Amino acid sequence: MNLHDNPLLHQQPSALNLGIADFNASLTAAGATVSQIDWRPPGDADPAKAWALAQLQADPRIAAANATACQRVIAARPIWQDVALRADGVWPELRDTRLLLHAGPPVQWLEMCGPMQGALVGAVLYEDWADTPEQAQRMLAGGEIAFGQCHDFGAVGPMTGIISASMPVLQVRDATHGNLAYTNINEGIGRCLRFGANGPDVLQRLKWLAAVVAPVLQAAARSALDSHGGIDLKAIQSQALLMGDEVHSRNAASTALFLGQLAVALTAPAARDRVPADAVHQTLDFIARNSQFFLNYSMVSCKAIMDAAHGVPFSTVVTATARNGSETGLRVSGLGPQWFCAPSAMPVGLFFPGYGQADACPDIGDSAITETAGFGGCAFAASPALTLLAGGTVGDALRYSREMWEICVTRNPGLSLPALDFAGAPCGIDVLKVIDTGIQPVVTTGIAHRQAGIGQIGAGIVRVPMACYQRAFDAAAAAFLPT
Amino acid sequence: MNLHDNPLLHQQPSALNLGIADFNASLTAAGATVSQIDWRPPGDADPAKAWALAQLQADPRIAAANATACQRVIAARPIWQDVALRADGVWPELRDTRLLLHAGPPVQWLEMCGPMQGALVGAVLYEDWADTPEQAQRMLAGGEIAFGQCHDFGAVGPMTGIISASMPVLQVRDATHGNLAYTNINEGIGRCLRFGANGPDVLQRLKWLAAVVAPVLQAAARSALDSHGGIDLKAIQSQALLMGDEVHSRNAASTALFLGQLAVALTAPAARDRVPADAVHQTLDFIARNSQFFLNYSMVSCKAIMDAAHGVPFSTVVTATARNGSETGLRVSGLGPQWFCAPSAMPVGLFFPGYGQADACPDIGDSAITETAGFGGCAFAASPALTLLAGGTVGDALRYSREMWEICVTRNPGLSLPALDFAGAPCGIDVLKVIDTGIQPVVTTGIAHRQAGIGQIGAGIVRVPMACYQRAFDAAAAAFLPT
Secondary structure, X not given: OOHHHOHHHXXXXXXXXXXXHHHHHHHHHOOXXXXXXXXOOHHHHOHXXXXXXXXXXXXXXXXXXXXXXXXXXXXOOEEEEEEEOOHHHHOOHHHHOOEEEEOOOOOOHHHOOHHHHHHHHHHHXXXXXXXXXXXXXXXXXXXXXXXXXXXXXXXXOOOOOOEOOOOOEEEEEEOXXXXXXXXXXXXXXXXXXXXXXXXXXXXXXXXXXXXXXXXXXXXXXXXXXXXXXXXXXXXXHHHHHOOOOOOOOOOHHHHHHHHHHHHHHHHOOOOOOOOOHHHHHHHHHHHHOOOOOOHHHHHHHHHHHHHHOOOOOXXXXXXXXXXXXXXXEEEEHHHOOOOEEEEOOOOEEEEXXXXXXXXXXXXXXXXXXXXXXXXXXXXXXXXXXXXXXXXXXXXXXXXXXXXXXXXXXXXXXXXXXXXHOOEEEEXXXXXXXXXXXXXXXXXXXXXXXXXXXXXXXXXXXXXXXXXXXXXXXXXXXXXXXXO | OOHHHOHHHHOOOEEEEEOOHHHHHHHHHOOOEEEEEOOOOHHHHOHHHHHHHHHHHOOHHHHHHHHHHHHHHHHOOEEEEEEEOOHHHHOOHHHHOOEEEEOOOOOOHHHOOHHHHHHHHHHHHHOOOOOOHHHHHHHHHOOOOEEEEHHHHOEEOOOOOOEOOOOOEEEEEEOOOOXXXXXXXXXXXXXXXXXXXXXXXXXXXHHHHHHHXXXXXXXXXXXXXXXXXXXXXXXXXXXXXXXXXXXXXXXXXXXXXXXXXXXXXXXXXXXXXXXXXXXXXXXXXXXXXXXXXXXXXXXXXXXXXXXXXXXXXXXXXXXXXXXXXXXXXXXXXXXXXOOEEEEOOOOEEEEOOOOOHHHEOOOEEHHHHHHHOOOHHHHHHHOHHHHHHHOOOHHHHHHHHHHHHHOEEEEEEEEEEHHHOOEEEEXXXXXXXXXXXOOOOEEEEEEEEOOOOOOEEEEEEEEOOHHHHHHHHHHHHHHHOOO
């Protein structure tokens, strides 16, 4: 066959274009088929940034530190130890001052989103610091109430994440590294304080959780601790990944597994008669009807895991992702307690009847600690059924986990993703890899109404803002590169 | 471009060959690439059979009957109603004569596989009809004990499926059609009567199940029936498909969901104090440690469902698939109580350490009722995690469900397969479609040791023998075609 016979000469040209899409116009005008590859040079075309990234990625201290941080994540073994019937029993600050804990990085009253303000009003009423919502609001706006961040107290709270003095808190201990973590008790679905609702029904259920459910949970935790060293939360999370949960937005399997262990612990001789039989029944019945009950356990498990990985010098692994409804913030293992913040993105998903995207509050809650530990969006491939709640297809679910592999240090051999042939879930989101690839971490999340007092209106996904990562990257460069 | 320039002329020939592979030799000798398509003409190249198949497939009475049978499957609502503390309370025949029920179609002592003989010896000892295994074996071989089939008593039993006079049985009612179905209580994993083990440990656990667990389950069933109309087994099966179970060989999610409902029912005021607190704890603890506990519930649910679909005149839908370790038999909706039998196939899968394929017993148990109702092999796509136990890949799991769609009448809108974009599970295995396509139904199954007294040695998959379907087809042709 001579050159003229080459069939390629008879074909129309086709091209791949990397980067700037404007080059495509001239090619398509010439009759070519163009496939656009969405690519940006590392460092956003800023040569200084690209050079800093290259230096940081070549730094053996950072590679070693990130491996250490991930080893700590993989080795962590969070055990549910106890329930404190009042938060101020754990943190005297909550008794000594009028202090309320909330989700996410710091935020002032005027900058707070509707649900956060609504939940704080509810907490002031719950604590009997005010008689009416209006009075509560005046106190909050007038500086009579101090605000703290859950994370600064070793705690996490879903959505608004409010913890006040007289609320019970769950206590978890990482048996490997010894650190403690805390969270509140899940209120159920629908109108909840965590979604910014604060009506009498919401406050009444919170009182019931404190008076009836918390003592039952306390008896169960202590019974399990005595009989077999306590309920192993990561073991439940790991099994649940084989059972359709990603243990952030879907917790059906983990709640069922947890409920079984709870029932065994509560009927054991050591626990029996410690709490009224009717309280036991009410508690089990409440959990059996609330497939999100395990969410708070999943979060506090992840908080214990990621606190164990925090503070490794030179590590660029993210150890907390938290949102207050206005801003999203990151903490990084080797960069101390500082939050790297940017305005929260808007979750996209499916809405309850009567609500839509325009009603949504920006991304909110400490629950993205689950993604930080390799669950949630990182483990979306484990949870095809979550697409029924959050939208998208089963193919999207697989794709999200594959994307997250690209920005993580390693894979967690203890957390299998069945649909991806049991490969380990992404482990250790690396600031450097996020900057290098431009891939923003995916978070699966509930969606609150943007106004105070309404509650949950849907569920979906959201991406962590790139600006958080850019700030964390700049801090890493300033801290770890020679000046 | 003239004809001579056509690049196809410069290529080597490639061919698709349908059917007889012998034709390939001459093509490959000529340098061709041949892709063999595994195809057989309907009716196995028997023109009379092909014509009979065409007539049956064109018969509107059969199409309508199969639609009716599937509607009954889809509409069935099996509710766990009660526990009979003794089987002879349900079936007086078991009290009046020395009669033992077993899985599968009829089989005589000498034709029985090792595990079936072992389990029958165990049952004779359990009933105190003999003092030693040797004496029990002599009685069984000597005709002193009669055998019945579980299915003839409206019951199903896993593996050997033995039910004897003093064993407790679970009772389920299809709330839509009113029919009742029964099964025994799951013994756990490892050395069990159902796998042919019969040592003192096995018999002791059976006594404990009857004395301790059965009354607790009875109290739970009655409590749930009083409070909310009873535990809906198909609702649990349906949820479990979203949670990694196919509810035949994997029952982790369904057992967890069931355990939660059990705990709620047992702590309700109506049930409390009806049974000793320690028995409740022992029962819950046993179930929490036995992820196969729900298997028997899944089976009896499917038995209730498929009995509702049995007896539709002209229907060629399979309503029972059962194996006794020697033979596998089918029942067909429109063909009465007759079994269509053929020698059991050998399951292929993964074995416990120290055992291998040569140790396996041929396919055994009534549990293939789950496939018949659209679970198990039909729903394998729902259970990637089952491949960890039974072998194969996640791709195989998807392929099995797709294959089963080809031989089923329709898809069940109440049973979603998440990994196949939530499409309905295969519903109504049709004898005509099996004959037409040559696809044998896939069954997920436990594997027993071929010798009596040992127990489970693995898990895997097996195909229902085509000869069963050929016999059922011949019977359908004889019954439904003009002579």
